[in-house]
Amino acid sequence: MTDYTNTSLELPYFETTKFPKKEIKNEPDGSWYKVETMYGRITTEKPTACPHCNEAHSVEINQHLFATLKHLYLGNVLLCIHIEYLQYWCTQCSRTCIQEIPFKQKEHFITKAYYNQIVGLLGKSKASIAGIAASLKTSWKIVKNIDKKQLKEKYPDLKPTHYSPYIAVDEFSLHKGHRYATVVIDWQTGEILFLEEGNREEQLHHFFDHVGRDWMKHVKAISMDMNAQYNKAIKTRYPHIKIIYDGFHIIRNFNDRIITELRRLEQNRLKEQEDEIRQSIKKTRKVCTPLQVGSEKKKELLQQLHEDYQALNLIRNDYTKLKHSRFHLLSSREGLRKKDEVAREHNRELNEKYEKKGLSLPPGERKWSIFNEKKLDTVLTSNEHLNIAFFLGDQLKGALQTRNIEDLKSGMDQWLALSKKYEVKIPMLKSFNKMLTTRMDGILSRAVYPISNGPLEGVNHMIKTTRRAAYGYRDQEYFFLKIWDNSRIYIKSRRIA
Ligand SMILES: [Zn+2]
Structure with a gap:
């Protein structure tokens, strides 16, 4: 290869020694690309002085080394450079150094041209590290290291560059x-x-x-x-x-500490009741089974069993309702109502498009529930404490909505007075109310700085x-x-x- 081609390939001081080798590389996904390897040696001059001890004319050739550098990926050809270069040895200080390779990128077995290809793709912010590595037929690690080094240069101290009020x-x-x-x-x-x-x-x-x-x-x-x-x-x-x-955090805090906690307690209580009834049923059956059919005692026990089973059913029912109520309890009534409206509209469309024409619904299509608000009410009416808590949550949302500081203050005061009334019934309200009181300053400041x-x-x-x-x-x-x-x-x- 001539010096001219080497220069256009960005490979100064590279002298080819053999014909290039061409191979096909298969990828795990079934695709393939060509690898073309050029063989040559580095022709830079021997250093005039030792880089370690600075002694002039003291280095001598110690051994020949070989390496393969990735050079360019063009079309679907990966161009590699197999280089032969020298290791020198200093007769004065006995340390070694290697021949200068002008086109090699420091710290990596790639050329500067290849490095620039990676940097170019990294500049396009949408490309992922893995994507770049795959598209240039290189390893994820090399791309990552280059990216990291560049980012470190861009943000050496990770400090803000302007004031932030x-x-x-x-x-x-x-x-x-x-x-x-x-x-x-x-x-x-x-x-x-x-x-x-x-x-x-x-x-x-x-x-x-x-x-x-x-x-x-x-x-x-x-x-x-x-x-x-x-x-x-x-x-x-x-x-x-x-x-x-x-405001969002205040509501979430209320939901976590009051609503979710009440729901958990209620679930536990129902579970305990269920266990009690199951125990009682077990006992009654044990006594009942050996008794004579038709005897008074048996009739009485059978009646008791019947009642126990009925109670068990009710509890199971409440339990299931509560278990599936998380979403409803953490939503606002307004939100649930809207959801039901959207669902009604959706179902109406499905009805007109398919059912009216006698067609069945296409796969993936289904009718949406229109009973979100109703489900909420079923849970609330069966549990007094949750009912109070949900009401308080709704009121709190309302109070927090205003951006007028006077309204916000009176709204919060009213809410706290109301909430304190229920502290006996719902003890966890106590710590929440206390927290709101001590942090009232920050809640009211929302009106001044709506961030x-x-x-x-x-x-x-x-x-x-x-x-x-x-x-x-x-x-x-x-x-x-x-x-x-x-x-x-x-x-x-x-x-x-
Ligand atoms: Zn030396």
């Missing part, structure tokens, strides 16, 4: 609910500002240290979940920042899909860099209304 903090699960991480975002842009394993107060202290005092002084308000401990960190170090409790943790839902979703796109990201540092970068691809511009 409104921020939001939340926790998300790293591994299916076992380990948690804390994430802080710029509420307006959606950019991730901080990310650390753990979901305690100290994570927020680390965040403060990371961004520094000056940056924190520019923060006006922070939105967070009521459950977390983050508020303590803010209060002790930056009391000027308004803490905002997200919420809503944008974090999107961030959490992005984190999940990012993880899925790369088989779980076992490399934590890379995973963090990746989501840091992803949150900056499409910058949002939310405004404070």
Whole structure:
């Protein structure tokens, strides 16, 4: 091969020594591609001085080495370069060094041209690591390492590049609910500002240290979940920042602590009753069986059995209803009513399209339930405590809806007064009411700074899909860099209304 072709192939100081070898490589999915390997040696000059001890004219050839570098993937031909190069040895310091290979990419057995191909594809943000690796016939690891190195250069310290007056903090699960991480975002842009394993107060202290005092002084308000401990960190170090409790979180908190808990208790109670009746039935049958047919005692016991079975049926019925009521109890009445309306419309369409014409429904099509609100009512009427709790939840949603601070304040006061009345009947209301009272400041601030943790839902979703796109990201540092970068691809511009 001439020097001219070598230059156009971006292979300076490469001298071919043999004819190229052509092979067909079969992929597991049945597809194939060609591999063309060029053989040659490196012609760069011997170094004039030892790179280790700087002694002039001290290096000598120690041995010949060989390596194959991936060079280019064009069409469906993978071009590889098999190189012969030299290892030198210093007569002064006895250390070795290798011949300079101008077209080899440092740290990888690929050429600079191939490296640039990978970088080019990485620049197209939609491509996944696995996708790029497959399309260039290389390993996932090489692409990942290159991507990671580039991201590290792009974000050397993972620090915010501008002030953020409104921020939001939340926790998300790293591994299916076992380990948690804390994430802080710029509420307006959606950019991730901080990310650390753990979901305690100290994570927020680390965040403060990371961004520094000056940056924190520019923060006006922070939105967070009521459950977390983050508020303590803010209060002790930056009391000027308004803490905002997200309305969505307040409702979720109520649902978790009151509705779900009541449902669980009620289910347990029904289960215990069922067990009791089953025991009683067992006993009665034992006594009843040997008795003479038609005797008074037998008649009496049979009657008792009949009643027990009836009671058992009722309890089983209540239990099943309760078991399937989770969705209904956690929805709003309004939402369920709408759902029923949509379902009615859907069923009407199916009826007109198929049933009226005597056709059966196509596969995958079915009628939707129009009894969501009715199901809710059945559960509520059979359980007084759940009925109260559901009513309180609905009222709480209503009270939180306003953006007028006076209305919000009086609404919350009224709600608390009402809720306190039921503390005897529903004891878990006590701790919830207490929490609302101590955090009232942050609830009322919602009216002044209408920021919420809503944008974090999107961030959490992005984190999940990012993880899925790369088989779980076992490399934590890379995973963090990746989501840091992803949150900056499409910058949002939310405004404070
Ligand atoms: Zn030397």
